Amino acid sequence: MMDITALIRENVKALKPYSSARDEFSSSADVYLDANENPFGNGVNRYPDPYQNRVKERLADIKGVNAKNILLGNGSDEVLDLIFRAFCEPLQDNVVSAPPTYGMYQVLADINNVENKRAPLKPDFSLDYEALLSQINEQTKLLLICSPNNPSGNNLDDEVIERLLKNTNTVVVIDEAYIDFTQKKSWIHRLSEFPNLIVCQTLSKAWGLAGIRLGLCFASEEIIAVLNKIKPPYNINQLTQQKALEVLDNEEQFRQNLALILAEKTRLEKAMAGMLMVKGLVPSDANFFLARFEKPREVFDILMAQGIIVRDRSRELHCEGCLRITVGTPEENDKLIAAMEKIDLTS
Ligand SMILES: *Cc1c(COP(=O)(O)O)cnc(C)c1O
Secondary structure, eight states: OOOGGGGSOHHHHHOOOOOOHHHHOOSOOSOOOSSOOOOSOSSOOSOOOTTOHHHHHHHHHHHTSOGGGEEEESSHHHHHHHHHHHHOOTTTOEEEEOSSOOTHHHHHHHHTTOEEEEOOOOTTSOOOHHHHHHHOOTTEEEEEEESSOTTTOOOOOHHHHHHHHHHOSSEEEEEOTTGGGSSSOOGGGGTTTOTTEEEEEESSSTTOOGGGOOEEEEOOHHHHHHHHHHSOTTOSOHHHHHHHHHHHTOHHHHHHHHHHHHHHHHHHHHHHHTOTTEEEEOOOSSSEEEEEESSHHHHHHHHHHTTOOOEEOTTSTTOTTEEEEEOOOHHHHHHHHHHHHHOOTTO
């Protein structure tokens, strides 16, 4: 088994974390005079639980993992940033990612002054194992894999990911933001096999909670301990924790919405497959898909003029002509289909 400690930054290993009032006294009492809070109640006058134990226990139950293997962040963006800061020495270490993929990886690398080395996906958006290996060197700390991938929407090959986990001396971060939309099994069930595995998920997509900013990180207890050391003490606010608990308690609603989104995706794909101007659709395991057009910008502009906004991904690698379309409500999708059926690009 590989030694994950060797990959952690020296300053992170050495640092003594901030000790909050709730770190020093975490059981319950009648009178709290230890955190300089305002005593007059308004529902949020107390600091929130710094380790979000209730939310984690609920998530552990839903996901079938141990709460000790979970860290929560202010969106996945904070989780990913913590991972960069734990492992990557600025101006020295590098990460490897597989474009076209989530734009935040490059931004986080830039913010942290860490090189992002690119091992492009193949034109069919599958992982290129040889290309990934060729980019990895002694200074590579993170491999960033997004599956299902954004913007292409497809699952990446688990067999290739497993080879990367086994054969590289790096942390492999699997971003599963869209995992709930696919039949594929999550990597969170394999944490005990791979000490170098980190899985990121989010409540922003299938759970419909983009507005509360709650990102999930699953990893070994050792990695979770390191990330806990460097996270802002109260990184998940009280309102977010409350709303998350409320929504996580309604799994039935979650399942209903999910089923409707998937049915609507199929309906949108079928409608578009029959349109002459659509040159192709990329098979999707997520709640969005790429559609190819000869003149994507014209289509984008015509839709925008009717108040329908899609994402132009046509300048991304292997995405020539592609617009990325998120599945909406049945009414929204009806509007999109109607607007597209009226488009005449021959004139
Ligand atoms: C939407 C998305 C996320 C979610 O980010 P949050 O900060 O949790 O909202 C993460 N990764 C990918 C690839 C995404 O597309």
